[in-house]
Structures are given as C-alpha cells and as structure tokens.
Amino acid sequence: MTASRRTFLKGLAVAPALFGGLSSTISAYAQKAKAHGDLIVAIAKPAGNLDPHKYIGLWAVQDLMFEPLMRYGKNGQIEPALATEWAVEDNGKLLRVKLRQNVTFQDGTSWDAEAMMWNLDRWIGKPANNWMNSSRLYSGHRIVDPHTVELQFKEPVLGLLYEFSYVRPSRFLSPKSVDKDGNYQAPVGTGPWIQESASNSESTFKRFDGYWGDLPTFEHVELKVLPDSRSRMAALRAGEIDLAGGDYLAPIKATEAKALESAGIPVTVETGTTTIVLAYNPDRNEALKDVRVRKAINIGFDRAAIGQVLYQSLAEPAGSLFPANVPHAGKRFDVAKRDVEAAKALLEVAGWSGSGIREKDGKKLSLELVVSEEQMAGSRSLGEILQSQLGEIGIELTIRSVDHASRHSDIPARKYDMALFYTLGAPYEPFGTLVGLFLSTFNNGVDGKLFLDPANLDPLVLAATSASEADVAGATQAIYDWLYNEVAISPLFYAPIIWAHAPRVQGFTPPSTEYDLPYKNITLGA
Known part of the structure; x- marks a missing residue:
C-alpha cells in the first residue's frame, strides 16, 4: 500500500489527542522515583557485551563506565x-x-x-x-x-x-577485568557508574563514589529495554521513565516529539552530526548501474515536503554527505529539488519507457528498499513516501521491513537494492564514514556499505586517509565531488537530535555526540 502526503497529515492531526490525562500519573511517579534516587532511561535493546574493545554493546551504556x-x-x-x-x-x-x-x-x-x-x-x-x-x-x-x-x-x-575520544575501541578497561588468558569478564572502568545487574529487560547501575570527577546527584541509573517506539511514548506519558531519545539509544520520531510537546512533556531538539542517506546497490539490481537511473531517483522525490510531513521540519534536507558542523565536511552542494518531468526524461533516455511502471527489454523497473524501524525510527513511513513519489515517475518500489538482527545480516551481505543508512556522526567523522562505509577493502562488520566502486572510489578514500593536514581538505573534497557527480548516494536529511524527559528532570542538556548518555548536569526534582 502506498501513502500520500495527505494520509500522513491526517494521521498527525489526531496524534496530540493520545496524550491526555498525564499530570496525575507523572506527579505520583515523580514522588516515588525521587525517594529512590533513580534516573530511569529507555533503551531500545539490551545493552549487550560491554567490552569497550569490541564492536558489540550499546555505545551510550559503555559511556557510563x-x-x-x-x-x-x-x-x-x-x-x-x-x-x-x-x-x-x-x-x-x-x-x-x-x-x-x-x-x-x-x-x-x-x-x-x-x-x-x-x-x-x-x-x-x-x-x-x-x-x-x-x-x-x-x-x-x-x-x-x-x-x-x-x-x-x-x-x-x-x-x-x-x-582518542571514541567510545570504542579507545576507552579504558580495568586490567583486572579479564581472565588469565586475557578474555574480557566484566565491565569495569574509571567512570562514575558501576554495573549492578544486566538482563534482556533492563540494566542497572549504581554511582561510583570513588569517581575522580563531579559525582552525579542521583544514586542509580536504570535502563529499561523498550524495543517499540510506541511503548516508549506510552512510558513517557505514564511517567514510567524519565528520559528517552537519541538515534542509537531510544529514538523519538519527529511526529512523536511534537505530540509530546503538545502534552507538556519537555522535548529538546538540536541539529545533529549524522545524515540519513539513501544507498544504492548496483551489484544486486542491474538498473542501478546506470547513473541516469540514480539521477532520476534523486530528483524523483521531494525532500522539502517529506521533511515537513515526516520530520515536522525538524530535519534539514541534505545536499552534501555531511552537515556543515562536521570537520572537513566540504563545500555545500545544493539540495536536489523534485522534478518529475526531468526524472521521466532521464529514464526515457536510459531506455526505460511505457505508462505506469516502466519497462526495458521486457523487464519492469522494480526496486526493493530495505528499512528497519529498530535501526531508524520512521524509516517505514519514509519508505512509503518514496514508494508513492517514485511510482509517479514509473518506478515500482517494494519495501521490505526487517528487524535489527536481520538488518545486521542483510546489509553487510548486500541483500538490498536500496537501503536507508545513517552516517556515523561525531566524533567519527569524516573518516569513520569515508573509510567504514565506502572503502571496499575495509571490513566494517554489520554496518555495511553505502556504495562500492573499488576502481574509482577506493583510490580517492585511500588518498584522503594519507593526506597531509594541508592537503586533507582537497582530498576529502575529491571524494565528495565523485559521489555527487556519480549520484553514488542520495543524502536525504541531516538527522536532528531529539530527547524527551519527565518534568522532574532538571538541567538536561543533549550530549555532544549520539554515542554518549546524557546523565551529566541532571538533577531530579519533585
């Protein structure tokens, strides 16, 4: 089923009504939680293996220790x-x-x-x-x-x-927290929080009173596993959690943020350092090998309209791979504007013709988009808008929704025609994304690749990683120029950082990166 802009606007119109009758439940919970000195935070999945030298556990949980x-x-x-x-x-x-x-x-x-x-x-x-x-x-x-x-x-x-500011593998584990063979046994660091317990439903931490820095004002942090976005919103409404947000911790959709604001729940929004990108896999779908098809897709949908409807204008449409607040982000490319007639003309020249879904040599112009709500909140809705708008230029887009585990197997195996990605964001940029998501010879595990072209793209990435300080701006710009000219990717939006918290949470400030848990400066009021 496709979804139009009108459908999404109609759905948004009724959202604030879902949040009625909050004040009494929040007040009752706040009094109880204050007595226990606990900050209760939503996480979308269990914390996992917290060895800081492995690429497994939740970054923000590792940041606690x-x-x-x-x-x-x-x-x-x-x-x-x-x-x-x-x-x-x-x-x-x-x-x-x-x-x-x-x-x-x-x-x-x-x-x-x-x-x-x-x-x-x-x-x-x-x-x-x-x-x-x-x-x-x-x-x-x-x-x-x-x-x-x-x-x-x-x-x-x-x-x-x-x-050396990265969460992993650059952070420090106690040398006594491994066995005689050097195998990791327990998450013991120098940070202000000590893990008390961990399960698939929650993790708990107590304050480390021997911490060298400023001690948190509360005694415990409880991380509640709430995989579904709706369950997180319900928990915020009911006063069962104090904090949710961040793209990697417990994402909040822009529509949910607006509804929470309307209900009197404090919401904080900042421009982030990550970009939502539409990736192409020409190795799986022959049609995507033609740059004219990729160009047609790139101008076949309306970023501005999607931003208003799906992201409530909280996400800035993207023309460049990185937002300007990322080091060595390069010159600003114009955001592609939707041009239905130009997109149709490109497909005609590429040999894809006919009314309705276009065909070439008896084959339909059909593409599969892989999305994961667990990896990117709102990605299913974004996919449905792309499906509707690309259908108007003659492209049949099917959507395959996968869970987090399936995405982590399918994406590195390149089992997709198109997929939605996040760039890595601060502090990993620009080389975390340039090397991790583009260099064919680098195995980046479950993250997968935005685009692969060993003959043309790899040399540009390698040249940038070995450039001098004086030459790095030109070397990274050469990558951006190639990606732009080849339409190797389609940057969509610079993702906003969205957090929401209970009224009793005072002094909240968003973290500097999406990999940190924002417990600092918080006091828990009545």
Whole structure:
C-alpha cells in the first residue's frame, strides 16, 4: 500500500489527542522515583557485551563506565578526560599525554601509564582497527614516567585527538577485568557508574563514589529495554521513565516529539552530526548501474515536503554527505529539488519507457528498499513516501521491513537494492564514514556499505586517509565531488537530535555526540 502526503497529515492531526490525562500519573511517579534516587532511561535493546574493545554493546551504556583520554565536547572541542595535557610533536608523528593522577578503576586498580598501555595493546596496530588512522599508522610507545606516555606514529595522523575520544575501541578497561588468558569478564572502568545487574529487560547501575570527577546527584541509573517506539511514548506519558531519545539509544520520531510537546512533556531538539542517506546497490539490481537511473531517483522525490510531513521540519534536507558542523565536511552542494518531468526524461533516455511502471527489454523497473524501524525510527513511513513519489515517475518500489538482527545480516551481505543508512556522526567523522562505509577493502562488520566502486572510489578514500593536514581538505573534497557527480548516494536529511524527559528532570542538556548518555548536569526534582 502506498501513502500520500495527505494520509500522513491526517494521521498527525489526531496524534496530540493520545496524550491526555498525564499530570496525575507523572506527579505520583515523580514522588516515588525521587525517594529512590533513580534516573530511569529507555533503551531500545539490551545493552549487550560491554567490552569497550569490541564492536558489540550499546555505545551510550559503555559511556557510563568507560572514559577516554580526551572527550569530544560541543562543536568538536577536545576536552580533558583521563589525560589532562597533550602535545602533538615531531611534525604530527608523536603524541605525548600527561595522565590524570589519583584516579582508580572501579575495582581499585590504579589508572597510570601501565594501565593505559595494557589497554592500547588490546587494539592499536591490529588490522581489525585499521579504519582508525592512529591504529593503521601506530609504530610504538615510550613510558616516560608513571603518568606520561609518548605514542609514535609512522606518519602524521589526521584526526588523532578525535580518535582518542571514541567510545570504542579507545576507552579504558580495568586490567583486572579479564581472565588469565586475557578474555574480557566484566565491565569495569574509571567512570562514575558501576554495573549492578544486566538482563534482556533492563540494566542497572549504581554511582561510583570513588569517581575522580563531579559525582552525579542521583544514586542509580536504570535502563529499561523498550524495543517499540510506541511503548516508549506510552512510558513517557505514564511517567514510567524519565528520559528517552537519541538515534542509537531510544529514538523519538519527529511526529512523536511534537505530540509530546503538545502534552507538556519537555522535548529538546538540536541539529545533529549524522545524515540519513539513501544507498544504492548496483551489484544486486542491474538498473542501478546506470547513473541516469540514480539521477532520476534523486530528483524523483521531494525532500522539502517529506521533511515537513515526516520530520515536522525538524530535519534539514541534505545536499552534501555531511552537515556543515562536521570537520572537513566540504563545500555545500545544493539540495536536489523534485522534478518529475526531468526524472521521466532521464529514464526515457536510459531506455526505460511505457505508462505506469516502466519497462526495458521486457523487464519492469522494480526496486526493493530495505528499512528497519529498530535501526531508524520512521524509516517505514519514509519508505512509503518514496514508494508513492517514485511510482509517479514509473518506478515500482517494494519495501521490505526487517528487524535489527536481520538488518545486521542483510546489509553487510548486500541483500538490498536500496537501503536507508545513517552516517556515523561525531566524533567519527569524516573518516569513520569515508573509510567504514565506502572503502571496499575495509571490513566494517554489520554496518555495511553505502556504495562500492573499488576502481574509482577506493583510490580517492585511500588518498584522503594519507593526506597531509594541508592537503586533507582537497582530498576529502575529491571524494565528495565523485559521489555527487556519480549520484553514488542520495543524502536525504541531516538527522536532528531529539530527547524527551519527565518534568522532574532538571538541567538536561543533549550530549555532544549520539554515542554518549546524557546523565551529566541532571538533577531530579519533585
């Protein structure tokens, strides 16, 4: 079934009515929760294996326990964390860090140079992590004293400080939290929260009162697994949770955000650093090998109208791969405007003709779009609008909805004609996406690839990763120009960061990245 713009607007008109009668239940819950000193946060799936050197668990949950050398702050500012000072020397090939003193892991183990290098030895310089420049170019280290370490690299490392702010694999685990063979056993870090329990329904954490920094004002964090968006909204309405949001934690749709606002639930929206992208797989569908077909698709739908209807104008239509707030985002490309006649003309020239669904050599112009509500809230609705609008230019679009597990198997196996992706966002940009989602020789696990062209695209990506600081802007721009000219991808929207919280949550500020859990500065009122 297809869906029109009118259908979506009609659906939105009744949404605020769903949120009536909140104040008494929220008030009763707030009084009870305050007595227990708990912050209750929704998560869309279980936290999983929290080993910070593996790519498995929920990033934001790892952030509760594991800290980096430097932290990525607002607008990309690098802030001290487990390192208090640093210097990049030897023309960018040496990093000297001064470690914070009087810090212990949650099991009492000292944080010092030996603990730092024990952690780095678990991941740096290993092929699996060579998507990071610091790992690929690492050549050795020197412990100067118990709280000073020098890291040496073969070449200058672009984005070096950003890489040491990543949630994984750059954060620090207690050396005592592994068995005699070095196998991870428990999530023990230096952060302000200690894991108490973990199950498929919830995880609980207590405050680490030996934490070196500012202590949270509340004693516990409870993470409630609520896989369905509707269940999260119901829990917010009923006062059963305090906080939900973030694209990777417990996503809130723009339509839900507007309805929550109308009901008096505090909602915070900021422009994020991730982009929603429509990916093409020409290796699976012959029609997509023709750039004219990709161009027709790119101008065959209306980003502005979709943004107003589906995202309530909270998401900015995208012309470039990255929003301007991402380092080395490149020049701004114009947002493609819908042009039905031009799209039809491109398909005619490409040999796809006929009324209704176009055909070529007796074959219909039929494409499959894979979406996952668990991976991207609202993706099914977005797919239905694309289905309707592309149908008007003669393209038959079928939609296959998959759960999170199926997406993580189908996307890397390239079992799709088209699919919806997120770029990785801060602090991983631009090289996290450029290498992870485009370089054919890099195995990025379950994330899959936005586009593959080993002959033409790989050399551009490799040139950018090895460019000097003076040349990196031109090298990354060469990638963006190629992607734009080939219509290798279709950037759709710069995803907004949306959070909603109970009225009793005071001092909430959105996190600097989608990989952090925003517990800082929060106080729990009556």
